[in-house]
Every structure is written in C-alpha cells, then in structure tokens.
Amino acid sequence: MLSLSPSLPLRRPLFLLCAAFLTACQAPAVNHDFDAGRDFAAYRSWAWKTPALRYQPDDPHLQSDLTEQRLREAVDEQLDQRGLRIAKADTTPGLDVQGFLIIDNRQQQVTTNYGGPFGPVWGRPWGGGGMIETRNLDYQVTTLQIDLYDHKDGKLVWRGSAEQPTQGDSATPEQRATAIRSTVAKILSQYPPH
Template identity: 60%
Template structure:
C-alpha cells in the first residue's frame, strides 16, 4: 500500500508530461503564400544520436511519407529531381536522456484537522532521480533561393515503449507530423 502511494506523484508527473509540446518559429518578413513547391534538403531526415535503433530506413520512409502528405494538404507540391523548389525540407529526430528529481512526503501526522487532534511520528521527504528519454521531431523549411530557415516546427514527447507493430509506428509518426505542420503556414 505504501509503495503504491509513493508512486502516485511520479505517475501523475509523467502523465502530465506526456502531452506533446508543440513549438514553432518563423520569419515574419517572408511571404508564405509565395511558397508553392518543395523538395528535400538531403539528407532529408537526420537522427541524433546516430543510433541504429533510431536511424532506420523504415522510420525515414514513414517520416518522409507523412511530411509529403501534410505538405500536399497545404497546397505545396513536390518538385521533380534537380528542379528548383520554393522550399527545402529537412527533418530531425532527436532523442535526449533526461533526469528529474521527484520528492515525496513519507510519514507524518494523521488525524482529524477539525477537532480530534493529530497523532503519529515525524515525517520525512524522500527524493529520487527519475531517468527518462524525450523524443523531438523537428521540421525545418528553408527558402529554396537563399537557403535560410523560414519556418520551424517541432513536437516533444516522453518516449514510452516502442509501438508493437509497424502500423502503430506509422500512425504515431503521421500524428506527430500532422500536429507540427498544423501550424503551417503561420497565421
């Protein structure tokens, strides 16, 4: 019983962090309506760290398909190979190791605060370090003429166990890319 009470604050903390953290930044001096075509800035998908568990052709294919689908829905068309594009696209998948301290009050007084008094011994605070991983999916859009970054969107999530099958992995990637690009074009 006592162990489950100690884990409750930790679980609440981790579940609160599970909501994706969307961010975006853009150059307000750019005319985003003028951008009508795009192509990949090779290498189109980069991984940090360059770990084979993260860097896979299958993951790269899923990311590229999801980005293509979302940009197409926004009226941007893919250019043919070796044809200049209005935008160049580069995607980063970054996994960071993080640590957080979690403190829990253990022991202390019990009783009725409205009149029957309190009893019990002194309490203490137990502090533990919790290690976890955070994955960031970042999409950069660069101007095709001058190569400067004009728009960046990203989402950050705590890494849980890997999805059980390829269709779940694809759905997670499609959902993340859709969330990021829902902020494009800037309004």
C-alpha cells in the same frame, strides 16, 4: 471542527483529476517558430534536403529506413494538404525540407513525503514524525523536428517540433506509422503561419 477524513466522494474527484492530468502529460508538446518577414504564400513547391532525416545522436540503432519512409510520406501528405507540391526533377523548389529525430536523456527529481504531522485535521491532537525521500528519475524524450528552408538563400524560414517521453519499442508497424502521421500533422498544423 472540520474533518477531512478520506471518503469515497472525495477520492473519486481526486482520482479523476489525477487521471486527466496523466492523460494530458502524454500528448506531445508542439512548438513552432518562423521568420515573420517571409511571404509564405510565395512558396508553392518543395524538395527534400539531403539527408532528408537526421538522427541525434548519430547512432546506428536509431537509424531506420522504415522510419524515414514513414516520415517522408507523412510530410508529403501534410504539405500537399497545405498547397505545397513536391518539385519535379527539372524545377527549382521554393522550400527545402529536413527532419530531425532527436533522443535526449533527461533527469527529474521527485520528492515524496511519507507521514508527517497529522494534527487535529485527522481528529488526533498530536502530530507524527515523517520521512522525506528524494529520487532522481532518468528518462528519454523523443523530439521530431521539421525544418523548412528557403531554397534560394538557404535560410531557415519555419520550424516545428513535437516532443514527448520515449515510449517502449513494442509498437507494431501500423502503430508506428499512425504515430508519425499524427505527430507530423500536429507539427505542420500551424503552417503556413497566420
């Protein structure tokens, strides 16, 4: 008879698998969409759309000039690396850029089984009773979205976004700047579309 009693060799791979899964869950989920009929090579310059950064919900607690400044610097750096220059005051840009910082409330149901039938797998010939508990977990997700519009017709030509569960607000200014730069780099990694 096969015995699956917990042992150290079995626990270690299980622990490593769980740790790898939890680490992967922390990376932001990045999405891209674009108008396949556009010639992205024709776009050479860009400018910020007014307002440059919109907040959803429109809550004064979320709005921050510091966050907007960090986002502007990160987008400027990434678009410059992709050959797009910020339009001078007396020229017409090819693209208008706008960012969105979106906070969504979400809920997830988690079911936990306590106990249950053990059976012969654990070396016992009998089963045992169990209890199932289902809980609702409320959490917030932060999404950073960057939209690029054709300046001539005002239509959306490219959109990129990254979302992840909202972290605590104990980050230093340097950590916030690094997080925004990293997220913007991931979002704009697929611009121009191939």
